[in-house]
Amino acid sequence: MKKTKVAGFTLIELMITVAIIAILGAVAYPSYLKSVVRGKRAAAQSFMATVANKQEAAILNARTYFSIPSGAASEWTAVSVALPTEVQANYTVTVVASGSPSYTVTAVPTGKQAVNDTRCGTLTLTHTGVKGKTGTAPAVSDCW
Secondary structure, eight states: OOOOOOSOOOHHHHHHHHHHHHHHHHHHHHHHHHHHOOOOOOOHHHHHHHHHHHHHHHHHHHHSOOBBBSSOOHHHHTTTOOHHHHHHHHHEEEEEETTEEEEEEEEEOOHHHHHTTTTTTTEEETTTOOOEEEEEEEGGGOOO
């Protein structure tokens, strides 16, 4: 009798392939999450810089800084600043202006961003350009 060779995969070959894909996924997924968190944080930082620029224009034009105490979208519209949807979905951004000409822009992460970004946590930017964070990162430069 002549044996015919059957083309195809054995169960062992298939299981090895699945194991390799699982290992690659286990390595790639956390890296992907970190990248997404950094991207959302960068969007918030960019918006904070935009707010700082608007504040400097406000002090030149009106001799006072504006405040956005609750971070509501309607408050941003009132001062002619468009709150990006990506920032609004992941951060609550507030501005506190004090009696002396100074302000602090604060971005507090919300939802999944708060859970996934414990390293940097709440971001702050002052009128002097001093940047801050409340997370577990050893240095502010790790977050900014």
